[in-house]
Amino acid sequence: MAPAYQNREVAALTSLQSWEFLAVLAYGDGVERVAVEIESRESNVGEARRFVRRQLAFWGLPEDDGLVDRVLLVISELVTNAVVHGRTRPSEETESVGVTLAFRRGFALGVMVTDNSGDIPKVRIRPSAFADCGRGLVLVNAESDAWTAAPRSGQQGVDGKAVWAFFQCPQPAALSELMPQPV
Template sequence: MTAPTSREFLTALASGKGVDRVSVHLASTASSVGEARRFVEKQLVSWGFPPGEDLVQRVVLTVSELATNAVLHGRANPSAEDELIEVALVLKPDFALGVAVTDDSNAVPLTPASPSVTATHGRGLVLVSALADSWMTAPRRRHEVSRGKDVWAFFRCRETSVALSRTA
């Protein structure tokens, strides 16, 4: 059985029926990356995913990479001006978990490439590609104006959603 495509994941998670969604807005600063990780881990545990489980660790690391990219590369305003990023989790039990990090830049992330062994950066999307079942970027629309983007990562979660159905 092949993994769903990013568009198939997004379509299923956007349907609304049987989908839980939570999000948080954070300052576009380096300290917010840790806040994003803690928010995601706490939410996953509240949904019934065991702390320390492989899926939880992969999602938290993915959010860390996406939030770091948003803070480093996703600003649309000068650094002296306040700006926010959004971290959202969308869960459809027995199917998938989606994570989206939103920033205000319209710049599309570059296709992941293998950085040199001595490179000090450039591994974020390579890691996301390795950790998630798929990922994608989409322009963000606010008030009929395209401003910023969502960078999504998707994870199949059939095996862990069993714990969720027992707690419901």
């Protein structure tokens, strides 16, 4: 049986709100960050997934506990939403989607996807079983530990939005554990 203090820690961590994750991952000490911009095209969703998968492996997050699969599903949904619903320019013009990861070991991983639309996404309460769309944020809500969205503002006012999803993280494996061992 686990010591009682571990149970309280888990209970406290699972009750965190999105703003608490955001405060630590956006402004806290000891947070590792990496970002990439991809062209806003549906064919580039896979590029975002590959970027995230490589970075999670670099940070030592184990694929066998389901966390990596959850993160990849969420990043696929958020980037797809940004490409499909977040474009503000005609399709013949180039536009980018930003993907940022913020990781604090032993605490949490945050993924942020930015686009140029100021429209804040809303979860559809009951998407139709026959609908071609409308399930993305339902999946994000189900697979992440918390998520939030907010307008991004620059010198000329609103420049789009950022959508964050947060995942509690176990302590990653030591690098030596990830290296191939001699037979």
